[in-house]
Amino acid sequence: MSMPRIATSIVGHARTAGVATARRAATAARPACRHQSTFSHSSTSRAAGPPRPLAVSTAAVALGIAAACYYSTLSGPIELEAASDIKTAASLPSLSSPDSHxxxxxxxxxxxxxxxxxxxxxxxxxxxxxxxxxxxxxxxxxxxxxxxxxxxxxxxxxxxxxxxxxxxxxxxxxxxxxxxxxxxxxxxxxxxxxxxxxxxxxxxxxxxxxxxxxxxxxxxxxxxxxxxxxxxxxxxxxxxxxxxxxxxxxxxxxxxxxxxxxxxxxxxxxxxxxxxxxxxxxxxxxxxxxxxxxxxxxxxxxxxxxxxxxxxxxxxxxxxxxxxxx
CATH class of the missing domain: 3.50.70.10 (Chalcone isomerase)
Structure with a gap:
């Protein structure tokens, strides 16, 4: 059975079993739909449309984060400079300070x-x-x-x-x-x-x-x-x-x-x-x-x-x- 039909079946069951049952069914269905394209459904079954831009953007960001995590394991932790004004050691001690300072x-x-x-x-x-x-x-x-x-x-x-x-x-x-x-x-x-x-x-x-x-x-x-x-x-x-x-x-x-x-x-x-x-x-x-x-x-x-x-x-x-x- 295709994914759109599964989703439509779940919604039909929810209408007869009540709101609480629908929520439990939808929660159970989410893991199975994780890697599928975003689609819409109503009382009359419709074919899945093209992926939404948000889904594409989210996938791209996730891919970028995954790649960064992978390469960081190869080269060790990367330390980034905070995006703040450049700070200097303005409180350098005087010439008479102890040697151990x-x-x-x-x-x-x-x-x-x-x-x-x-x-x-x-x-x-x-x-x-x-x-x-x-x-x-x-x-x-x-x-x-x-x-x-x-x-x-x-x-x-x-x-x-x-x-x-x-x-x-x-x-x-x-x-x-x-x-x-x-x-x-x-x-x-x-x-x-x-x-x-x-x-x-x-x-x-x-x-x-x-x-x-x-x-x-x-x-x-x-x-x-x-x-x-x-x-x-x-x-x-x-x-x-x-x-x-x-x-x-x-x-x-x-x-x-x-x-x-x-x-x-x-x-x-x-x-x-x-x-x-x-x-x-x-x-x-x-x-x-x-x-x-x-x-x-x-x-x-x-x-x-x-x-x-x-x-x-x-x-x-x-x-x-x-x-x-x-």
Whole structure:
């Protein structure tokens, strides 16, 4: 017997048995009709019409949800950034705060130390503790999927020197130029990367490489670095060294990967540290106007346009202003 006839039979029975019996019969019939097209019936049997748009839309939504659930089981839980105004760690402690103080990223609740533990990299004599200036989440795609929290640390002694000199002046009006000035003047710095969902070294490496390639393209376009020169060749070789430096393997959620900028006489070198060990480095080489892989990777987070992390950029702007009166 076809589904329309079953439904008509149920309705006929309901009319003779009463409203209560009809409800019980209709309830029993629903599971059997779950996957059938929507149809109407009355006292005279009519053929089933085309599916209603609502039924089609509901089916499409259900299919989309099912697909999303399936893929989330393959890649692990996806963390989305709330659709609210970007928040920053506006309550960064003062320079006199205790060393053990932790700062919480407001978007992910990830805790980071106010002072970075002593890096494995050899920093110049007289380097102070690396102090947190700002932190923020890195998101990707239009869904704003959270990838990691980035935190920027600077030699505390250098911050105090800049503050004693009245902060940044002249053309250092943007946070990108302020950070560039610190690096060019030989201030040891570090960027700590803490994944908020499990990832791997290859994924992080590819992100760094894309950022460096973008910085090189921008420099050539703005004539900061002439195309086809030794400076471009040196920088491109440095990008290749970044690709080769990263090992295979996973980077669990909550673990820390440090990008340490080590001052040299030719500019800043870059060390990659994980689990307290240096696993890769890129030397400054013959840098053109301080245009090193180390400096440009750091500045990619604070670029005036297309920065890697807007929350980090805003947080560092506020933190720098508090630290040195920028």
């Amino acid at each position: 932790l700062v919480i990223d407001p978007d992910t609740n990830q805790a980071l130390p106010l002072y970075l533990p002593t890096p494995a990299s050899s920093l110049p004599a007289g380097t102070g503790k690396l102090r947190l200036v700002g932190l923020g989440v890195r998101t990707v795609s239009f869904l704003r999927v959270r990838v990691y929290v980035a935190a920027f640390y600077v030699d505390e002694n250098r911050l105090q020197q800049v503050a004693a000199q009245g902060g940044f002046r002249g053309d250092a009006d943007s946070i990108e130029k302020q950070v560039q000035k610190l690096i060019d003047q030989g201030a040891p710095c570090a960027i700590r990367i803490v994944p908020v969902r499990s990832t791997d070294f290859a994924h992080l490496r590819d992100g760094f490489v894309r950022a460096l390639q973008g910085r090189l393209k921008k420099a050539i376009k703005e004539s900061t670095i002439p195309s086809g020169t030794a400076a471009e060749e040196t920088f491109s070789r440095g990008i290749s060294e970044v690709k080769e430096a990263f090992p295979r393997g996973s980077v669990p959620k909550g673990s820390a990967l440090d990008l340490v900028l080590v001052p040299t006489g030719k500019g800043a070198s870059l060390n990659f540290e994980y689990d307290g060990k240096v696993f890769g480095s890129v030397r400054a080489g013959e840098a053109e106007k301080g245009f090193t892989v180390a400096r440009e990777l750091a500045l990619a987070y604070f670029s005036e346009k297309g920065e890697i992390s807007t929350p980090l950029k805003k947080s560092v702007e506020e933190g720098m202003s508090k630290a040195v009166g920028a």
